Amino acid sequence: MAEVILNQVGxxxxxxxxxxxxxxxxxxxxEFIVLVGPSGCGKSTLLRMVAGLESISSGELLINNQxxxxxxxxxxxxxxxxxxxxxxxxxxVFDNMAYGLRNRGASKxxxxxxxxxxxxxxxxxxxxxxxxxxxxxxxxxxxxxxRAMVRHPQAFLFDEPLSNLDAKLRVQMRVEIRQLxxxxxxxxxxxxxxxxxxxxxxxRLVVLNKGHAExxxxxxxxxxxx
Ligand code: ADP
Ligand code: ADP
Numbered sequence: 001m002a003e004v005i006l007n008q009v010g011x012x013x014x015x016x017x018x019x020x021x022x023x024x025x026x027x028x029x030x031e032f033i034v035l036v037g038p039s040g041c042g043k044s045t046l047l048r049m050v051a052g053l054e055s056i057s058s059g060e061l062l063i064n065n066q067x068x069x070x071x072x073x074x075x076x077x078x079x080x081x082x083x084x085x086x087x088x089x090x091x092x093v094f095d096n097m098a099y100g101l102r103n104r105g106a107s108k109x110x111x112x113x114x115x116x117x118x119x120x121x122x123x124x125x126x127x128x129x130x131x132x133x134x135x136x137x138x139x140x141x142x143x144x145x146x147r148a149m150v151r152h153p154q155a156f157l158f159d160e161p162l163s164n165l166d167a168k169l170r171v172q173m174r175v176e177i178r179q180l181x182x183x184x185x186x187x188x189x190x191x192x193x194x195x196x197x198x199x200x201x202x203x204r205l206v207v208l209n210k211g212h213a214e215x216x217x218x219x220x221x222x223x224x225x226x
Contacts, residue, residue, distance in 0.1 A: 079148035
């Protein structure tokens with residue numbers, strides 16, 4: 001559970017390019033925020049700064065009032081789900097899901113219990129011994145979500161998680177992601193190009209343009225104005 005606050009957060013890349021001048025964003029505990037905007041507007045940059053994969057050039061990032069600016073990804077209690085799943089190909093589904101817990105020194109019992117619980121929620125119970133290449137695209141995406149879920153992170157970050165799936169599966173997974181997020185109550189920041197996906201998922205949308213938050217509001221506020 002977490003409240004995530006960006007105060008005047010900016011990013012200038014080492015080559016001098018200012019991707020994000022200064023953005024303010026207050027994400028409430030349990031809120032589902034979707035970032036939309038044209039290619040190159042800074043969506044990934046923003047997500048990667050929150051994840052700790054990219055340094056922050058100015059301003060501050062707070063998670064539950066703790067300043068995160070210089071903390072490494074491993075010190076942040078945040079889980080990221082990528083478009084290409086980023087599963088370990090040589091490991092079983094169980095081991096992929098258990099990876100983060102093992103790294104944190106969880107006991108065997110705890111790992112068994114948490115992986116089983118998440119697998120049940122995601123319909124992966126019968127697939128735990130398989131390798132990623134023996135799974136469909138939708139199943140792989142579920143494993144990636146399972147891996148993010150098992151350690152009950154303070155926040156989920158999704159970077160276009162469904163863009164490699166076919167249209168039917170995209171709709172199905174979008175519903176599942178929303179249900180899971182509601183069930184777990186985990187604060188979520190979600191990047192997509194898909195406007196329908198954005199409207200159905202978001203509590204609030206942030207429309208980025210050239211690194212500026214051009215509009216922030218609920219789907220109704222942003223899309224259904226006369
Ligand atoms: P989006 O995710 O919205 O497509 P990005 O956050 O990937 O946008 O990129 C925002 C801008 O920053 C783009 O103009 C991109 O070319 C630039 N950019 C991204 N990464 C780097 C980098 N490592 N060095 C310099 N410029 C970068
Ligand atoms: P995607 O479209 O999947 O978001 P990007 O085009 O944003 O991919 O970038 C992929 C990688 O290349 C990222 O690590 C990003 O930081 C880097 N990158 C993007 N634009 C630039 C750039 N103008 N200069 C240097 N690196 C860049």
